Amino acid sequence: MHIMYFTEQPMSAYPAEEGLRFGATALMFSNRHFDPVAGSRLYNEYIEQYLHAETMGFDGIMLNEHHNAPFCMQAKANIFASILAGMTQRVKIVMLGNPLPLAENPVRLAEELAMIDMISKGRLVSGFVRGGGQEQLATGVNPAFNRERFEEAHDLVVKAWTQPGPFRWEGAHYQHRVVNPWALPLQKPYPRVWIPGVISRETIVWAARHRYPYIALNTSVEQTNRIWQVYDETAAEAGYQSGPEYHGYLKQVHVAETEEKAIENARQFMWMQGEFTGLAHPVWSTPSGYSSPENRRGFVEFSTGRGTSPRRRPPFEEQLATSMIIAGTPKTVIAKLKHVMEQTRPGIMALWANDGAVSHQDSMTCIRLFGQEVLPAMRDIARSLDLKSPFEAESPVSIDYSTDLKPRVPAA
């Protein structure tokens, strides 16, 4: 099993009452509430926490990116990836991920990622995402072409990494006279690509067709297993056998010295009304054309208050009871994680350990307790359940580099 540390890098030092008064903490919530002094302190605390996570035995550090919102301070995931490439020695730097459609020049992204891979001596896992709905608005990128841009930018990045230049690219959304970057990834054929997601069936199918592991982001056990079902069926159609090494799972898990402290800190997972991406505005989070046509009706009902959010989270106590949020002493947390691991059988796990206003000291304690007690137990459980990571299973980087594909047996 591959176990990653994750935090959204919350910009917790903003006046929460202003966000509640405004009714949203994304996109149009004014950055006059942003405090660069606190920002400077927090960025440096997060670096310290990441280094501690490496020391305490995490296999990877998961990074992400959002814009115009206090719930995530990373406006460019490649910046933290670059810092970690130079400052860490062993952990995988797992980007989950770079929002491809936001790139106006994917070749530049390919260059940056190649540099990160070389500087880190081959520790990059280069995940890609579509970017949230409000990200399209924050960066001025057309939501109606989000999925087309995602797929085309991916193809261009992979070609830039694997085919000698110079070559020309004449696509629907990207045109390049000369693609010939003098920065190429150290890992061959190219760094592993993992695809995180939460709701879109198309993305699950796309990941499975490429043989890229799919990381379910904070979904329930039932949702997660439904995702695996779609993934595994698609994998079988594509000619390979899916398994734990293709299944990743992000969970909100906080551990502390006492149950009380852990529960108190875990409440911070609800710090923006429990919305996954902050106190979201339904219109901004789902611009027209961004989501699947099959979800259109649900989103228009939600946007006018007629339906519940497709991303809605239950109250804190309910999430604790159902292990959507796991919190407690190491003993409590291990028992609950074991159950979740048995039920979902992932080969990759990301532990979203600290959120909101959890103090630096408590975050460091949480990371230490994970390393001392929880991670060893998780590894034992993973071994007993035969949950292998893509590295342990030595699975191919992508479908195009697979040597074991079986033609699909036609139904009788």
Add this chain to the structure above:
Amino acid sequence: MASPAAWKETLVDLAGLKLRLNRAGSGQALLVLHHDIGSLDRLPFYDALAERFDVLVPQHPGYGQSERPVWMRSVRDLAVLYRLLLGQLGIERASLVGLGFGGWIAAEMATMAPRDLGGLVLVGAMGIKPPDGDILDQALLSYIDYARAGFHDPRRFEAVYGAEPSTDQLVEWDICREMNFRLAWKPYMYSQTLPHLLRGVGAPALVVWGDDDRIVPRSAGDRYVSALPQARLAIVESCGHHVDMEKPLELARLVTSFLGVA
């Protein structure tokens, strides 16, 4: 009105698309181009025009239930498509009424062949950057708030769409919005070249603006009037962006008298 106009709906094969066209009345051909939020099939404004004209109301492809032209990238593409429509229907001389977003399409059409239009009526037309203020950005507003913003009198909105528009209507607005984004995301709802081309338009133009248009600032109307060689401005009082739905008979009278068939 004596009796409701007899509307006929057809599907026209055009450039590989199936274009939905509603047509009624007789006389001069009048092509009416609807807003960015689509259009109801029947509106009092259309009926009033059909008493005097051969009225053609196409549904923009990709808006509402019609097939989306996935290749289409600009409002100029739509303008070319409607020129193809007029050619295919054998209409050699038509007048255009462009409503809001449809006004942009009409203005583009007018720049393409300066002599074949009877007249050009632009109503709260998008398509050029307002010298003062910005075009209201639907990307940041809910469907209902955006549609309501087009009316001076909320009761008129409710008379057309109901106090609580149906979910089917919301879905249709979402589909329209997606197509708006495909055609006019950036720059939002205007062309940087159109104002220059408007100087070559030969058709006489009537530029109509509601005095309380909160979607397209009035300054855009002034700029249309100064850019078009033969244009005059008419202001409709106590009226928002959707003049056709808010003051249908007044707008129909303006069109009729402008085109000289009163």
